[in-house]
Amino acid sequence: MKHPTRVIALAVAVIVLAFAVVLATQIGADPSADSKASALVGDRVPEFSVQTLDGDTVTHADLAGRAVIVNFWNSWCIPCHQELPALKRFYEAHAGETDFLMLGIVRDDTEDAVRDYVEAEGLEWVIGLDPGSEATLAFGTRGQPETFAVTPDGHVVAFQFGPATESILGRMLGEARR
């Protein structure tokens, strides 16, 4: 090799150039996209078990055969308050459908605060408590509100990060029934 230093310099330049091209192609990507998506979409609904305010137990097995909307929320979260009117209208519109279930799982809150809130707001869908955060972690949630749509055969098909509107919830239910 006549000029090894030049060859090395050329190789380094090629590597740096390739690195620059790779980074440049990443610039358009939203760095927070990962945190707004759920790795669960496309997978089976995770195993979980929550205690409802009525004292019953709801597990992943109880979702089978129904299109399910699972909403993580709590009583002190402002975006959850903003989302509540849409959830109420959506639930009222679908409550009579036999293949439909809406499950609210409480994330990081006390049972007393949740009971007071549910009574004050007149929430009628199933509310599950998750004091050990097992369901919270099983679903890979990052905060609240977060909403998942589950098919009758137990697959997560849609996810909403942050407050959902009535039309978003309708679309998610449609995907769960498809």
Place this chain on the structure above:
Amino acid sequence: MSARGAAWLLLGVLVAAAIVIAASQGGEATPSERARDLAAEIQCPECDGVSVEQSLAPTSRAIRADLRRRIAAGQSDDQIRQAYAERYGEAILLRPEGSGLGVLVWGLPVVLVIAGAGALVLASRRRRHEPLLHATDADEALVENIRGDRGTRERAE
């Protein structure tokens, strides 16, 4: 191999041996040490750039408890990392990925340092073996002339 080359080789072997010995003296970590180390490797899902170990967020507290549960249940560190990566995506792990862009970002500086060191070594060796100035044809002719003149004078004497 020259004496200098042998000295460098010996130094390299000693450094490698020291690294291996230091790495092998870690011993078996206790469950709480494993939980703490894993918590330092997992990013708080609710925060930006903060590990579960450093975070006071409710989810981080839950993850710390979950790590202890999983370790008690006999899961290995890799199984636990894999479980969190499946739930939250690879970005939840603060350690560099073993593939894709992560390898490039973490590996490229090492490659560049090695290549730079190699280039420096080669450049210094070339400089040592090669004259700084090369004689031109005019220089050669001048030297020949001087030698010719000196030979003529010596013969005359």
